[in-house]
Amino acid sequence: MAHDLPKIYEPGAIETRWADYWVTEKLFSVPTPPPGETRPVFTLLLPPPNVTGRLHMGHMLNHTQMDIIVRWHRMRGFLTLWLPGTDHAGIATQMMVERQLATEGKKRRDMGREAFIERVWEWKKLYGGAILEQMKRLGDSVDWDREYFTMDENLSRAVREVFVRLYEEGLIYRGKYIVNWCPGCGTAISDLEVKHEEIAGKLYEIRYPVVGANEFITVATTRPETMLGDTAVAVNEKDVRYKHLHGKKVLLPLMNREIPIITDDLAQPEFGTGAVKVTPAHDPNDFQAGLRHNLPQIEVIDEQARMSQNAGPYAGLDRYAARKRVLEDLRQQGFLVGEKDYTISIGKCDRCGTVVEPRLSTQWFIKIAPLAQRATQAVEQGEITIVPENYQQIYLNWMHNIHDWCISRQLWWGHRIPAWHCSCGEIIVAREAPAKCTKCGGSEVKQDTDVLDTWFSSGLLPFTTLGWPEKTRDQEVFYPTTLLITAYEILFFWVARMIMFGCHFMQGHQQDPKVKRASGWGDKKDDSVPFRQVYIHALVRDAERQKMSKTKGNVVDPLDVIARFGTDATRFTLAAMAAPGTDIAFNESRTEGYRNFANKIWNAARFMFMNIDRVAPGLKPDLAGAQGGVGVVGVNAATLEDRWILSRFNRVTKNVNEALETYRFHEAANQIYDFFWGEFCDWYIELIKPRLLDEADPQSARTAGANLLGIFEAALRLLHPVMPFITEEIWQAIYDGNPHLKSIALAPYPQADEKQLNLAAETEMAILQDLIVNVRNVRAELKVEPKQRVPIQLFVEDADIRKLIEQNQSSVQRLAGVDKIEFVDNSLAKLSGARHTARFDVHVIYERKIDVAVERLQLNKELEQIEKEIGNGQRQLNNEQFLAKAPAKVVEGIRKRAQELTVLQQKVKSKLDELR
RNA sequence: GGGCGGUUAGCUCAGCUGGUUAGAGCGCCUGCCUUACAAGCAGGAGGUCGCAGGUUCGAGUCCUGCACUGCCCACCA
Numbered sequence: 001m002a003h004d005l006p007k008i009y010e011p012g013a014i015e016t017r018w019a020d021y022w023v024t025e026k027l028f029s030v031p032t033p034p035p036g037e038t039r040p041v042f043t044l045l046l047p048p049p050n051v052t053g054r055l056h057m058g059h060m061l062n063h064t065q066m067d068i069i070v071r072w073h074r075m076r077g078f079l080t081l082w083l084p085g086t087d088h089a090g091i092a093t094q095m096m097v098e099r100q101l102a103t104e105g106k107k108r109r110d111m112g113r114e115a116f117i118e119r120v121w122e123w124k125k126l127y128g129g130a131i132l133e134q135m136k137r138l139g140d141s142v143d144w145d146r147e148y149f150t151m152d153e154n155l156s157r158a159v160r161e162v163f164v165r166l167y168e169e170g171l172i173y174r175g176k177y178i179v180n181w182c183p184g185c186g187t188a189i190s191d192l193e194v195k196h197e198e199i200a201g202k203l204y205e206i207r208y209p210v211v212g213a214n215e216f217i218t219v220a221t222t223r224p225e226t227m228l229g230d231t232a233v234a235v236n237e238k239d240v241r242y243k244h245l246h247g248k249k250v251l252l253p254l255m256n257r258e259i260p261i262i263t264d265d266l267a268q269p270e271f272g273t274g275a276v277k278v279t280p281a282h283d284p285n286d287f288q289a290g291l292r293h294n295l296p297q298i299e300v301i302d303e304q305a306r307m308s309q310n311a312g313p314y315a316g317l318d319r320y321a322a323r324k325r326v327l328e329d330l331r332q333q334g335f336l337v338g339e340k341d342y343t344i345s346i347g348k349c350d351r352c353g354t355v356v357e358p359r360l361s362t363q364w365f366i367k368i369a370p371l372a373q374r375a376t377q378a379v380e381q382g383e384i385t386i387v388p389e390n391y392q393q394i395y396l397n398w399m400h401n402i403h404d405w406c407i408s409r410q411l412w413w414g415h416r417i418p419a420w421h422c423s424c425g426e427i428i429v430a431r432e433a434p435a436k437c438t439k440c441g442g443s444e445v446k447q448d449t450d451v452l453d454t455w456f457s458s459g460l461l462p463f464t465t466l467g468w469p470e471k472t473r474d475q476e477v478f479y480p481t482t483l484l485i486t487a488y489e490i491l492f493f494w495v496a497r498m499i500m501f502g503c504h505f506m507q508g509h510q511q512d513p514k515v516k517r518a519s520g521w522g523d524k525k526d527d528s529v530p531f532r533q534v535y536i537h538a539l540v541r542d543a544e545r546q547k548m549s550k551t552k553g554n555v556v557d558p559l560d561v562i563a564r565f566g567t568d569a570t571r572f573t574l575a576a577m578a579a580p581g582t583d584i585a586f587n588e589s590r591t592e593g594y595r596n597f598a599n600k601i602w603n604a605a606r607f608m609f610m611n612i613d614r615v616a617p618g619l620k621p622d623l624a625g626a627q628g629g630v631g632v633v634g635v636n637a638a639t640l641e642d643r644w645i646l647s648r649f650n651r652v653t654k655n656v657n658e659a660l661e662t663y664r665f666h667e668a669a670n671q672i673y674d675f676f677w678g679e680f681c682d683w684y685i686e687l688i689k690p691r692l693l694d695e696a697d698p699q700s701a702r703t704a705g706a707n708l709l710g711i712f713e714a715a716l717r718l719l720h721p722v723m724p725f726i727t728e729e730i731w732q733a734i735y736d737g738n739p740h741l742k743s744i745a746l747a748p749y750p751q752a753d754e755k756q757l758n759l760a761a762e763t764e765m766a767i768l769q770d771l772i773v774n775v776r777n778v779r780a781e782l783k784v785e786p787k788q789r790v791p792i793q794l795f796v797e798d799a800d801i802r803k804l805i806e807q808n809q810s811s812v813q814r815l816a817g818v819d820k821i822e823f824v825d826n827s828l829a830k831l832s833g834a835r836h837t838a839r840f841d842v843h844v845i846y847e848r849k850i851d852v853a854v855e856r857l858q859l860n861k862e863l864e865q866i867e868k869e870i871g872n873g874q875r876q877l878n879n880e881q882f883l884a885k886a887p888a889k890v891v892e893g894i895r896k897r898a899q900e901l902t903v904l905q906q907k908v909k910s911k912l913d914e915l916r
Numbered sequence: 917g918g919g920c921g922g923u924u925a926g927c928u929c930a931g932c933u934g935g936u937u938a939g940a941g942c943g944c945c946u947g948c949c950u951u952a953c954a955a956g957c958a959g960g961a962g963g964u965c966g967c968a969g970g971u972u973c974g975a976g977u978c979c980u981g982c983a984c985u986g987c988c989c990a991c992c993a
Contacts, residue, residue: 005952007952007953008953008955009953009955178991191991196989196990203993219993220993221993223993266993267993268993271992271993272993273993275993276992283991283993284991285991285992285993286993287991288991345990347991358991390920391920393919393920394919394988397918397919398989401989401990488987488988489988492989539987576930576940576941577928577929577930579931581921582921582922583921583922583986583987584929585928585929587927587928587941587942589927589928589941589942589943590929590941590942592942593941593942593955594941595955596955596956597955598955599953599955599956600953600955600956602952602953603955603956604952605952606952606953607952610952611952659932662932664932667932673941674940681952681953682957685952693951773958776958776959777958777959779959780946780958780959780960781959781960783947785947785948786947786948786957786958787948787950817950865937869936869937872936873936875973876935876936876973876974879973879974880973881972881973881974882973882974883973884973885972885973885974886935886973889935889936890935890936890974891935891936892936893935893936894936895936897936897937901937
């Protein structure tokens, strides 16, 4: 690759080129390792996006974090498997295809089940891969050879196996219960799929005449239409107001049905009138009360939310139309005695938004308590840790209050329940279709028409993707997976279910003891858990902190952002904003800034190549031959700036590794950003320019070039997990398109070398920077022409510091625009316009002078601050408690600072005297 | 009804286990096309850390209360 690069970095073509390269070269494929594999293993399961999915910012954040962690582990020598796939997403996909059919004027039911499913598969083939293609564009370093789909034959077989086993263990049962019914989707849904909303509603009071007495009993309800299905009125046994009515009956208005007055704790004396209507077929509490009292269950609302035949004259009406009519009739007949404003909570279907109807229905359920118990224990005992920590309690609370899980759905797209019904009434649960009924021998057995909740199959993925129910080598090596990175939204839907299923079905599993476990998780004894750690990432909001949603129209399309700023810049934005535990308000101006960062890197690379080609043509860092091979390679620390940049690089490397260890992505990203731009580009490159350009000393120029190259190459590796594309592009260019490794992604991640940390160099460099900045500052104030070089006078008391400045005189002169440094023996503090620090006084000699009035103002302000700080310091140093209790390091620091401040104070004071 | 976050510069956010002078990006002001980069360089202004108490030698950081704000969970008519 040629080294003549365009001035402006254009990410588009470069990014797609490397994205393709990574996939076609299969760089991230992990074949099943043979016995004897001893590398530490890192396994990450991708939360499978829906086949209907399109990438949004939440995905992008999730994927960026996963890819950073994955690339980082891979570069550190882990056997790293990132397992991708997609979810069939029952309801979502079925709705999508039905909508498509509707445009052709077709209906699912007219087509029939088989033809419809055929159609969904076709749809999946055509559009289902879209999100996977988008993942490639993001640079996700997944193993594409292991890509799965939840309805693949092997995964479907595993689903049936799980169902049958749970059934045989008595953990799956079928029965008629109140479920959340979505009239829109025409199926039962689980508690989790119901979203509650508070709305302004009414609480109606209706009086029911007591049979054989001249009185009424008044009940309150928010859903008057359900009264048509009332089968009792309940009062509390202890409620004296109703003692005389125990055992009596009331006549249900409108329906003219006699129903009993029962005593039950369902009725609380404090609420309303203390009497409550009981509708066992349409309310979960009433359902339980109905069972206690053997009440009939009269269904008055059907699966389309219309009133059923049981609703008499109201049959056929929509539930809300019926409510209106019922109220009118009650009012007219004098039964409606009250109507109050009341805040009611309604449940809406997560998918389609229809108000959910509690409805009596025969469904399949999982008995959750035994599974939840183990899933609770796994987290309580630290076999699984959840980060950030506060989510742990949320998880445990949920587990604690969990209800049985309704797993059957009245849909066509999904895993069909492996149960067969015989005309004799027998239900046969089996792995494969039975030839005949196991009870009566009849051959008229028909498979259950329901399918399983989508989350049933995705809850199994940590082991089914590794070959379960077979015992496989993959399981030995990769199970338990190491980490899960996911959104809070699916903590219960998915994470909790994986823990329950994993612990249950992988009980007794042992990971191959030969493979090293990821650090920190090696001591956990139980290998049944699906993962060792869960990291919950933040929610991405829009710039106004609103949750992004299609209805609000505030969705930021990541592909659009990528098209304008590049994937690297977008990834960097998300990483830099992702402090654990806090949501991200996505702000495009940040992305623009990180595009500029990419451009900065690009131009630094141009500068480097330009110089290498001249002073050291063909030079390449020999990563293969490097001892320990992970840090900076081929750098000869000849000068202060070399020692300084090496020290800085190693310190930053240390911080970055530590930050990634605890998912502080923002800190890792910022560390690299500040190092690369603020130190490497702003100072190091500027400092070595004279050496690079020194034609008189080619050897020194070559060394400078090699150093530049060595630092740059290592910095690219440090940055690679966050910005994989530009780092790959430049890294490959460094090796002239012929590196010893196929990709920077396979090169070692930098590790800090403590020996290269150099506090002295960092302190010395800080002094020089301080001096240079002071001179620049004065120049700006004096409005010295940028190109004009000026002489300065310098007073330095400390001999070492003076020596330091003398040794680096040419650097100081060049970077500060100085043509001559005159060291003087007496303080310049009294001189108007001179600058002073605790370490030096500097005076810029120029025809124009600082405005004395302005200077005095500034000095007064400065003095005020100094004295305030001195006061604070003195107060602390005079405080015996402080001296006794504060750490020596802190006390020492304050002492030193106090000394400096005193020096400064004197300088400022004497100058103010002089200016008076 | 429970639970969990947030409140720091004009804007968007950092600030880890309490410790010397509270930071960054964007925006703003001044000056520069300095032979890598104007998507850049140099310099600068800008903060009673939501409010009130408390703990501590020391609080943006810990505790209590309050205010505003966001989210999650919940079968009370």
